Amino acid sequence: MIATFNSIALWTLVKREMIRSLKIINQVIWPPVISTLLYVFVFGLALGSRIQNVQGVSYAQFLIPGLIMLQTIDSSYGECSSSIFQGRFMNSIQEMLIAPMSALEMVLGYVLGSLGRAVLIALLITGLGALLVHTWPQNWLLYFVVLCMVSMLFSSLGLIFGLMAEKFDHLAVLTTFVITPLTFVGGVFTAASMLPPLLQRLELVNPIFYTIDAFRRSYTGQGFLPLWQSLGMIAVLMILSLAISFRMMASGYKLRT
Amino acid sequence: MSQPAIEIDRLVKRYDDFTAVNGVSLRVETGEFFGFLGPNGAGKTTTINAIVGLARANSGSIRVFGHDTQLEWREARRLIGLAPQEYNFDRYLSIRDVLIFQAGYFGLRGRAVKDRADMLLERFGLASKANQEYMKLSGGMKRRLTLARALIHQPKLLILDEPTAGVDVELRLELWHLLRELNGDGLTIFLTTHYLEEAEELCKTIAIIRGGKIVTQQSTESLIADGARLQDVFLELTRA
Numbered sequence: 001m002i003a004t005f006n007s008i009a010l011w012t013l014v015k016r017e018m019i020r021s022l023k024i025i026n027q028v029i030w031p032p033v034i035s036t037l038l039y040v041f042v043f044g045l046a047l048g049s050r051i052q053n054v055q056g057v058s059y060a061q062f063l064i065p066g067l068i069m070l071q072t073i074d075s076s077y078g079e080c081s082s083s084i085f086q087g088r089f090m091n092s093i094q095e096m097l098i099a100p101m102s103a104l105e106m107v108l109g110y111v112l113g114s115l116g117r118a119v120l121i122a123l124l125i126t127g128l129g130a131l132l133v134h135t136w137p138q139n140w141l142l143y144f145v146v147l148c149m150v151s152m153l154f155s156s157l158g159l160i161f162g163l164m165a166e167k168f169d170h171l172a173v174l175t176t177f178v179i180t181p182l183t184f185v186g187g188v189f190t191a192a193s194m195l196p197p198l199l200q201r202l203e204l205v206n207p208i209f210y211t212i213d214a215f216r217r218s219y220t221g222q223g224f225l226p227l228w229q230s231l232g233m234i235a236v237l238m239i240l241s242l243a244i245s246f247r248m249m250a251s252g253y254k255l256r257t
Numbered sequence: 258m259s260q261p262a263i264e265i266d267r268l269v270k271r272y273d274d275f276t277a278v279n280g281v282s283l284r285v286e287t288g289e290f291f292g293f294l295g296p297n298g299a300g301k302t303t304t305i306n307a308i309v310g311l312a313r314a315n316s317g318s319i320r321v322f323g324h325d326t327q328l329e330w331r332e333a334r335r336l337i338g339l340a341p342q343e344y345n346f347d348r349y350l351s352i353r354d355v356l357i358f359q360a361g362y363f364g365l366r367g368r369a370v371k372d373r374a375d376m377l378l379e380r381f382g383l384a385s386k387a388n389q390e391y392m393k394l395s396g397g398m399k400r401r402l403t404l405a406r407a408l409i410h411q412p413k414l415l416i417l418d419e420p421t422a423g424v425d426v427e428l429r430l431e432l433w434h435l436l437r438e439l440n441g442d443g444l445t446i447f448l449t450t451h452y453l454e455e456a457e458e459l460c461k462t463i464a465i466i467r468g469g470k471i472v473t474q475q476s477t478e479s480l481i482a483d484g485a486r487l488q489d490v491f492l493e494l495t496r497a
Contacts, residue, residue, distance in 0.1 A: 016350070
């Protein structure tokens with residue numbers, strides 16, 4: 001009797017993704033932690049000492065949730081896009097394609113594997129924040145809800161680009177020209193309230209602004225936007241991105257001829 | 258009479274304007290050692306890809322032990338083990354984990370899977386390399402690992418795409434011996450090869466494909482009756 005949902009295959013893929021992350025730990029786990037450490041020292045502690053409190057906390061404390069989002073977005077996209085592209089490139093993804101494994105199980109496997117890596121990185125940076133600048137989440141439920149939604153949004157986006165890419169170089173297009181710029185202007189280093197009115201309005205068309213604003217609320221209890229608006233935007237984008245990645249996987253896009 | 262292991266009915270597969278498989282119909286009986294021969298580009302690998310789900314047919318149907326590969330794909334795939342021509346192992350896993358994770362994708366886990374992985378590694382002479390990465394294996398060992406991985410979920414049908422391509426004579430004979438043993442245990446084997454003596458030695462039935470069409474399917478015995486050499490028959494049938 002074949003189950004209608006192959007949960008063993010799904011968890012096998014999640015485990016495989018976690019093993020992959022740990023095998024390349026110097027490439028994917030430590031760099032975001034080290035770069036966060038540098039951001040905290042340079043921007044938070046050195047330059048930040050000249051900035052007054054933001055949202056009721058020191059600038060260094062204000063930075064931490066934004067930096068967690070920065071690394072969550074980067075690692076989620078990077079994990080899924082490179083893993084699936086490498087699987088296509090090496091043909092190792094055929095191990096799954098010939099198995100009784102559905103598109104849904106494959107999408108969830110990649111996305112949850114990527115979430116595992118994002119949570120690990122986020123917790124390490126959270127630990128750094130607690131240790132160095134004495135800040136930690138006040139609302140752990142909101143912390144994990146936003147973390148999971150954002151990771152799933154960007155890992156499914158990684159799946160889409162990992163499926164579309166013809167060479168490794170293509171994977172960097174989205175990060176270099178879209179994700180990184182939008183993340184840096186999306187509130188990692190500045191609160192929207194610090195910006196002039198025109199830029200505040202422009203922030204509203206930056207999807208990453210919503211992710212950082214919602215996540216920072218789990219630390220400071222304050223946000224520029226109402227929580228429902230930020231969470232609603234993240235949820236819509238996540239569902240859309242997951243639906244597109246599922247559709248591409250189900251159609252066998254660049255996987256089955 | 259038992260259900261055929263593979264039943265292909267008027268399979269057509271096109272890539273843009275090129276028709277790779279053009280109305281192929283085949284029947285492979287359960288327990289048979291079946292040879293599928295043809296020159297390069299004749300449609301062998303496309304047919305295999307259609308059977309295992311890597312290629313989607315434009316028309317026609319494929320049944321594996323009675324299960325339609327489109328409608329009952331989970332059941333059909335569960336019964337197939339594929340040993341592809343190219344090595345496509347997961348580079349992040351050890352040799353033993355390659356087998357265990359493959360079983361996982363097929364919905365299997367637990368002690369029984371680990372024991373079977375160890376048994377296969379032992380049987381294929383890979384036990385001492387169990388914790389190494391596949392890239393450290395010799396060509397012959399990689400070939401054996403391909404077979405072991407195809408067998409980890411205990412399929413009823415083993416599809417071999419050029420299993421002895423590029424291996425030395427000694428290993429080829431060793432692989433022949435293993436394949437005969439597996440077939441003797443009741444496993445149906447579907448083999449493509451460019452080595453005609455291999456097909457002659459191992460296969461009970463042979464089909465020859467040319468330009469996406471089957472040009473003959475008959476028992477090896479009748480194909481080389483009257484002292485004909487398989488090579489001559491092959492060349493005659495596949496010559497443009």
